[in-house]
Amino acid sequence: MTGTEDQNEDRADAMFHALADRTRRDILRRVLAGEHSVTTLAAKYDMSFAAVQKHVAVLERAGLISKRRAGREALASGDVEAIRSVGSMLTELESLWRGRIARIDELIAQPRPTERNQ
Amino acid sequence: MTGTEDQNEDRADAMFHALADRTRRDILRRVLAGEHSVTTLAAKYDMSFAAVQKHVAVLERAGLISKRRAGREALASGDVEAIRSVGSMLTELESLWRGRIARIDELIAQPRPTERNQ
DNA sequence: ACAACCTACAACTAATTGGTTGTAGGTTGT
DNA sequence: ACAACCTACAACCAATTAGTTGTAGGTTGT
Numbered sequence: 001m002t003g004t005e006d007q008n009e010d011r012a013d014a015m016f017h018a019l020a021d022r023t024r025r026d027i028l029r030r031v032l033a034g035e036h037s038v039t040t041l042a043a044k045y046d047m048s049f050a051a052v053q054k055h056v057a058v059l060e061r062a063g064l065i066s067k068r069r070a071g072r073e074a075l076a077s078g079d080v081e082a083i084r085s086v087g088s089m090l091t092e093l094e095s096l097w098r099g100r101i102a103r104i105d106e107l108i109a110q111p112r113p114t115e116r117n118q
Numbered sequence: 119m120t121g122t123e124d125q126n127e128d129r130a131d132a133m134f135h136a137l138a139d140r141t142r143r144d145i146l147r148r149v150l151a152g153e154h155s156v157t158t159l160a161a162k163y164d165m166s167f168a169a170v171q172k173h174v175a176v177l178e179r180a181g182l183i184s185k186r187r188a189g190r191e192a193l194a195s196g197d198v199e200a201i202r203s204v205g206s207m208l209t210e211l212e213s214l215w216r217g218r219i220a221r222i223d224e225l226i227a228q229p230r231p232t233e234r235n236q
Numbered sequence: 237a238c239a240a241c242c243t244a245c246a247a248c249t250a251a252t253t254g255g256t257t258g259t260a261g262g263t264t265g266t
Numbered sequence: 267a268c269a270a271c272c273t274a275c276a277a278c279c280a281a282t283t284a285g286t287t288g289t290a291g292g293t294t295g296t
Contacts, residue, residue: 009140020134021254022127032214034221039272051255053274072263072272080215083208090205096150097198103152139284157242169285171244190242190293 011063015086018062023047024055031065032078041076129181133204136180141165142173149183150196159194 018024023045030036030044042052056076059065063082067074136142141163148154148162160170174194177183181200185192 009143012143013138013140016134016138020131020138022131023254025127025130028211029214032211033218037272038274047254048256049273050257050275054254057274074273078211078215080212083211083215087205087208087212090201090208093146093150093196093201094198094205096147097196097201100151141284155242156244165284166286167243168245168287172284175244192243 012086012089014062015064015082018058018064019086021055021058023052024059027052027055027076028059028064028078031076032080032083035068035075035077037073037075039073130204130207132180133182133200136176136182137204139173139176141170142177145170145173145194146177146182146196149194150198150201153186153193153195155191155193157191 019028026044027041030041038053038056039049041056042049045052056065056067060067060076063079065076065078067076069075137146144162145159148159156171156174157167159174160167163170174183174185178185178194181197183194183196185194187193
């Protein structure tokens, strides 16, 4: 299963990058709570419509939100599964840290059982 | 408690940005599992020592790792509390999503109890 | 003392990013 | 039909980023 890992890393790059901007995080909060059109979102921020539309596109490319067409409007809503997948990446990092603690505990409990040279 | 929120957002920007690079995520994995000197880390990647040193500095500025001096070496180790604080930001996003579901359930359970015009 | 080693940072380059304005195409209501 | 509206995207600009090489200072072992 090597080769898909690059894709996973690409996906992680895109997700973390999308989250690394406060305007995008705010947009994400709004569209997680409920559907919003791009124009409705744009009205909330002190920047051009095009700028907000770009932020929405970044979130969409990262898979954090999806859009659905309703007539002339594009309604965006947040994808909670994507958020969870980011969370699980962090949990994996935590498990590495717990692994370190476990290793230290081992050293204290039984000082080098099989090997006996330094 | 308004005014500290800007700082929180700055911190979130820095953390997510630091995580949005696969080399930095890999460095973080290694230093969560155990202390590594900058030179030891640099040996693992196909880029200059200075480039890796910069990545370490980005992680450090974001508060995801810390360094300790040991003679001529700088030993880096991961801060699991910082990782957890990023995780809790995602959990807050999830709770917004659950709020939406709760609101939809309300609508289904009792169709407009107080107000009765469309 | 001195050579080897580890780190930090400055200066530079190419690519990316976050913003702008302008243009064009599809949808809606009168 | 047509004006108002919503969206998408291109072209451009300033700032930032990820990489490079080079320089300099502190530490270690002989």
